[in-house]
Amino acid sequence: MTLLSSPTSQAPAQPVALVPHQRTGFWGVLRRSFVLDLRALALLRVATAAVILLDLAIRSTDLEAHYANVGVLPVSALMDHAWTPYQFSLHAASGLWQAQAVLFAVAAAAAVAMLLGYHTRLATVASWLLLVSLQNRNPLIGQGGDDLLRMLLFWGMFLPWGRVWSWDARSRPAPAQLGYFSAATVAYVVQLALLYWCTALLKNGPEWTKTGTALYYAFSLDQVLLPGGRLLYPYPALLRFLTFAAYYTELLLPFALFIPVGVKWWRLLVVGVLFGFHLSISFTLYVGLFFIINMASVLGLLPPMALDWLTARAAPHAARTRRWCPSLPTWPLPWRLRLERTRPSTADGRRLARTVSNTFVGLVLAYVCWWNLDDVAVLRPAGHLMAAPVRWFGYLFRVDQHWGMFAPAVFKDDGWYILEGTTNTGRVLDLNRSGAPMRYAKPASVVALFKNDRWRKYSENILFVNNAWMRPYYCNYLLRIWHENPAHAPLRHLSVVYMKEVSLPNYQVSRPTREVLCDCEPVKP
Numbered sequence: 001m002t003l004l005s006s007p008t009s010q011a012p013a014q015p016v017a018l019v020p021h022q023r024t025g026f027w028g029v030l031r032r033s034f035v036l037d038l039r040a041l042a043l044l045r046v047a048t049a050a051v052i053l054l055d056l057a058i059r060s061t062d063l064e065a066h067y068a069n070v071g072v073l074p075v076s077a078l079m080d081h082a083w084t085p086y087q088f089s090l091h092a093a094s095g096l097w098q099a100q101a102v103l104f105a106v107a108a109a110a111a112v113a114m115l116l117g118y119h120t121r122l123a124t125v126a127s128w129l130l131l132v133s134l135q136n137r138n139p140l141i142g143q144g145g146d147d148l149l150r151m152l153l154f155w156g157m158f159l160p161w162g163r164v165w166s167w168d169a170r171s172r173p174a175p176a177q178l179g180y181f182s183a184a185t186v187a188y189v190v191q192l193a194l195l196y197w198c199t200a201l202l203k204n205g206p207e208w209t210k211t212g213t214a215l216y217y218a219f220s221l222d223q224v225l226l227p228g229g230r231l232l233y234p235y236p237a238l239l240r241f242l243t244f245a246a247y248y249t250e251l252l253l254p255f256a257l258f259i260p261v262g263v264k265w266w267r268l269l270v271v272g273v274l275f276g277f278h279l280s281i282s283f284t285l286y287v288g289l290f291f292i293i294n295m296a297s298v299l300g301l302l303p304p305m306a307l308d309w310l311t312a313r314a315a316p317h318a319a320r321t322r323r324w325c326p327s328l329p330t331w332p333l334p335w336r337l338r339l340e341r342t343r344p345s346t347a348d349g350r351r352l353a354r355t356v357s358n359t360f361v362g363l364v365l366a367y368v369c370w371w372n373l374d375d376v377a378v379l380r381p382a383g384h385l386m387a388a389p390v391r392w393f394g395y396l397f398r399v400d401q402h403w404g405m406f407a408p409a410v411f412k413d414d415g416w417y418i419l420e421g422t423t424n425t426g427r428v429l430d431l432n433r434s435g436a437p438m439r440y441a442k443p444a445s446v447v448a449l450f451k452n453d454r455w456r457k458y459s460e461n462i463l464f465v466n467n468a469w470m471r472p473y474y475c476n477y478l479l480r481i482w483h484e485n486p487a488h489a490p491l492r493h494l495s496v497v498y499m500k501e502v503s504l505p506n507y508q509v510s511r512p513t514r515e516v517l518c519d520c521e522p523v524k525p
Contacts, residue, residue, distance in 0.1 A: 032260040034186045035179045038164045039311065040302040042117070045124075045161035047296035048152050049115035052127060055149070055289055056108050058452055059134070063104070065477065066138050066454065069095030072470070072477050073138050081469050082139050086395040090130070091137035106130065117166020121157070128153035132398045140461050140470065141454040145290035147401045148297055151191055151368075154399060158184035158361050161300075178304065183358035187365040188300060193254035194372045195297075198403040200251035201376045205409030208247050212240035213505065217410035218285065220503040222446035223456060228283030249277060257301070264303035271298050271306075288453025290405075368399055375402055411503075415512065416446045417459060418497040419478060423489045431482060435489070440499065442512070462517065463498065471496065471518035479522055495519050 065071040073082075075095050091103055107130040113123035131153060135146055159182075162168045163175055207214040219225055219233040232238060253273060256266040275298070278291040345353075371394055374386040394400035419431035420438060428438040432449055443449065450456040462470050479494050496519075499512045 029260045031181055032263050033258050034189055035181045035263075036185045036188070036300055037302065037304050037307055038160065038175060038178050038180055039307040040300045041159055041161035041180070042163070042165035043302065043307075044152070044159075044296070044300035045117065045120070045156065046115055046165075047299050048149070048156065049111045049127070051149060051289065051293055051296050052111040052131065052153075053108060053115070054292070056104055056111070058289070059454065060101075060104050061452070062454065063100045064097040066141060066458075067091055067100040068097040070097075070477070070480065072458065072474050073140060074473065077469070077473060078137070084395045086392045087136045088133065088396075089136040090133040092133075103130065103133070107134065117162040117168050120162025120166055120168050124153060124156050124161075128157060135398070140467070141458050143288060143290060143453070143457055144403055144405050145288065145293040147403070148195060149289075149293050150398055151401065152293075152297055154364075154397070155184055155188045155191060155361075158182070158357055159188065159300075182354075183361040183365070187361050187368075189257055190365060191368065192297060192301075193257055194369065195403055196250040196254045198372050198376050199405065199407070200247055202404045202407035203247060203250075203409075205407070207409050208243065208407075212243040214406060214410050215239045215243045215246070216505075217412065217503050218406060221411065221414050222416065222442075222501075223414060223450075223460070224286045225447065226284055226286055228280075229285055232284065246277070249273065264305055267301045267303045268306065271301050274298050286447050286450075286453060286456065287405075288456070364397075364399060367393060368401070371400060372403075375404075413463070413500060414503050415498050415500040416443060417449060418499060420495040420497050421482065421491045422493040424492050425489070427489070429489070429491075431478060431494070440512075440514070442499070442501075468517075472520060475518045475520035476523075479520060483522065491522065493519065493521050 059066070062071075066073065069075060075092050078092060091100060093099070107127065110123050110126035110130060113119060114127050128150070131150055135142055135150065160180060163172075163180075164178075203209070203214070205214070207217060216233075216236060216239045219229040219239070225233075232242070253270060256270050259266050275295055278294045281287060282291040370386055391400070417432060418438075418440065421429045421431050421435075423429065429435045430438050433439075447456075450459065458474075461467050462474060475494055475496050478496070479491060482488050482491060482494075496517045498515045498517055500515050501512045502510045504510050
């Protein structure tokens with residue numbers, strides 16, 4: 001790992017040249033695309049930690065429903081239907097929601113430490129470990145943004161994103177250079193490119209590549225449609241243009257990350273376009289934290305001129321903050337947990353550590369590229385490139401990834417849920433509307449039926465035939481929480497009904513059909 005810039009203070013007031021000594025030769029030119037600013041990495045760390053805290057806050061509202069044995073996925077069902085022998089999960093060690101609450105609190109503490117840059121390496125490792133554990137506990141509510149958040153933490157364990165703008169940096173001399181290059185910076189840049197390339201290549205349906213109707217069908221899905229999408233929906237020509245614009249943005253924009261000439265301008269272009277791209281998604285489609293995670297992920301690409309501008313404007317506020325900011329104690333950690341350097345190292349020791357780290361990261365990056373190539377069907381017309389026995393590493397360290405949002409084509413099956421409960425007196429109630437009399441009419445906002453995007457994703461997964469095993473657990477959970485409220489009328493039967501409404505071309509409207517996903521009755525004492 002080599003630092004490549006002129007000596008500067010931790011928060012320079014003047015612009016800083018990232019590469020003061022021009023490197024010559026092919027490799028010197030090639031590496032320019034992978035030199036990152038330490039300040040950009042610090043912003044990436046802060047944004048990643050903030051997203052983790054937001055994710056924990058949202059998930060914590062469903063501790064019992066999503067992570068306890070009395071919820072929709074008991075540990076026994078997880079092990080029987082949604083587990084691989086190479087996974088691990090501390091959250092699966094107990095089926096009590098109280099145990100989940102403790103783990104959530106530990107994860108939040110680790111994320112706060114990472115945000116502040118306090119024992120940064122240890123906090124990053126702990127955050128990665130607990131995030132993997134949490135995602136493994138309930139894979140039925142996961143989405144593509146979770147894969148990206150997990151990979152940001154994984155590569156972050158090998159990045160010096162606590163070297164500046166952190167609590168750890170207060171007790172260390174300012175870095176002599178701000179430019180940083182290593183195998184981890186290569187992995188970070190390549191990971192972002194793989195994300196968008198594979199997203200585009202997986203979208204090989206005619207709606208994306210030929211007819212340009214993908215966004216028409218996406219905005220036909222009431223389960224994800226937001227007001228912004230509703231405004232665009234009546235304009236087919238505009239939707240066709242935006243479909244191709246989205247497809248070719250994902251396919252072509254990543255190439256700009258590898259152009260070794262005018263790197264700062266290409267990176268500004270990439271960051272600006274992707275910020276606008278994901279911001280537009282947030283106004284049109286209900287995708288949970290997906291857009292926030294993607295926007296946070298590109299902050300490490302910010303070039304020095306953008307960071308100089310930011311530093312100059314943030315410096316006065318930072319000075320005021322330091323006056324009242326308390327000092328955190330430097331608690332001694334057991335030697336087995338000390339992942340940060342605690343004593344001066346020798347040149348040979350540093351060289352060995354760099355070699356081991358870069359070699360490991362390089363091997364994992366090659367594995368990740370292999371995994372993604374295997375995932376993109378257009379590049380493997382016959383069979384899989386990666387044999388099943390080799391996949392254990394991806395599942396164990398959770399570097400497995402799939403970037404198939406709305407791929408290969410957009411779902412055509414839309415609809416809404418009705419929780420049809422029958423009381424002991426024969427009345428039929430809709431539990432989705434707090435026990436109001438049953439009504440089969442389509443609600444004004446289908447999105448409003450979901451408490452959060454985790455529940456929306458769960459309701460999407462429960463529709464698949466191979467996930468039919470999930471349905472009785474969901475039905476029994478609904479019955480239990482209904483009867484926990486003494487004001488609710490006792491039910492003798494509950495049906496989870498899906499009003500299926502297939503999306504048709506040219507703004508045609510299909511007639512909804514009633515599909516009963518599962519029936520259940522209260523367990524008699």
